[in-house]
Amino acid sequence: MDAATGTVQDWGQAILLALTRALSDLMAFVPRLLGALVLLLVGWLISRALEALVAKGLRAVRFNQIADKAEIDQFLATAGVRMDPSSVVGKLVYWFVMLSFVISAFGALGLSQVEGVLAGIIGFIPNVIVALVILLLGALAANVVANLVRGSVGTARVGDPNLLAMIARGAILVFAVIMAMDQLEIAPTIITTLWTALIGMFAVAGALAFGLGGRDLARQILENAYQKGQEKAQDVKQAVQETGSAPQRPSGPSRPSGPDGAGTQGAPEIRRVV
Numbered sequence: 084m085d086a087a088t089g090t091v092q093d094w095g096q097a098i099l100l101a102l103t104r105a106l107s108d109l110m111a112f113v114p115r116l117l118g119a120l121v122l123l124l125v126g127w128l129i130s131r132a133l134e135a136l137v138a139k140g141l142r143a144v145r146f147n148q149i150a151d152k153a154e155i156d157q158f159l160a161t162a163g164v165r166m167d168p169s170s171v172v173g174k175l176v177y178w179f180v181m182l183s184f185v186i187s188a189f190g191a192l193g194l195s196q197v198e199g200v201l202a203g204i205i206g207f208i209p210n211v212i213v214a215l216v217i218l219l220l221g222a223l224a225a226n227v228v229a230n231l232v233r234g235s236v237g238t239a240r241v242g243d244p245n246l247l248a249m250i251a252r253g254a255i256l257v258f259a260v261i262m263a264m265d266q267l268e269i270a271p272t273i274i275t276t277l278w279t280a281l282i283g284m285f286a287v288a289g290a291l292a293f294g295l296g297g298r299d300l301a302r303q304i305l306e307n308a309y310q311k312g313q314e315k316a317q318d319v320k321q322a323v324q325e326t327g328s329a330p331q332r333p334s335g336p337s338r339p340s341g342p343d344g345a346g347t348q349g350a351p352e353i354r355r356v357v
Contacts (some may be wrong), residue, residue: 102301112192119188126184130177139171150303153222175215214263221259225252257281 141147150156150168164171182205189198229252236244261277 115191119191122184122188122191126181126187130181130184134173135176135178138169141169141172149223150219152226153219154226155219155222175208175212179205182208210267214266217263217266219260220310221255221262223258225255227257228252266322 146169147156147167155168166174182201186198186201189201229248232251233244236242236247236254258281261281263270280310
């Protein structure tokens with residue numbers, strides 16, 4: 084009877100101890116939970132304010148018109164995004180700031196593993212923003228160069244303006260995409276190989292274009308040089324012929340003829356003395 088009573092008392096103490104510990108952990112967790120919720124609320128308010136401020140500022144500097152020239156709005160429409168480019172940038176700022184507060188909230192809760200994962204994500208967001216800026220500038224440069232090529236080729240009438248403009252635009256866009264992927268650190272080995280291949284391809288293409296394009300010019304230069312040489316040789320030959328056919332004048336007065344009828348020159352005869 085006493086053994087059974089001792090066992091019951093031990094079980095009761097164990098349950099009471101477990102409940103006490105659980106209540107103590109809950110009371111210790113509630114302040115941290117409230118602190119995390121407050122952090123999330125403050126972060127949400129600040130993120131919303133910054134989103135609106137950034138979007139309004141970009142619209143004030145006509146960022147949407149610049150993105151329209153780079154055809155970014157068409158890309159967003161194709162991707163199913165129903166926001167203008169300024170709103171997209173504002174949303175990126177919103178998530179960047181909001182994730183910072185979310186990391187702080189998880190840190191307040193003591194969830195270090197989740198905090199590390201989110202820290203890695205928020206550390207990657209600046210690379211995304213830089214990659215988007217590279218794509219935007221690349222698209223702008225591609226359109227400007229395409230228009231220049233189209234106008235120049237159309238004025239010179241040396242080929243198809245639209246085709247050459249499309250090739251120039253595509254080449255610049257390819258470079259911009261590769262630079263963006265390099266910034267995002269997507270398959271760095273493949274990107275390095277692509278960089279090397281593209282540089283080598285353009286170097287070989289430039290050499291071939293220079294060689295093949297300058298072939299006619301070099302032939303023309305050689306033909307002109309050869310023709311000028313032939314003309315000078317003909318002039319020299321004609322001058323020599325004219326000089327040889329001219330009548331020769333006597334060098335001095337003639338003397339009377341001798342007994343044999345042969346005339347003698349005016350120069351005195353020099354006899355050799357033995």
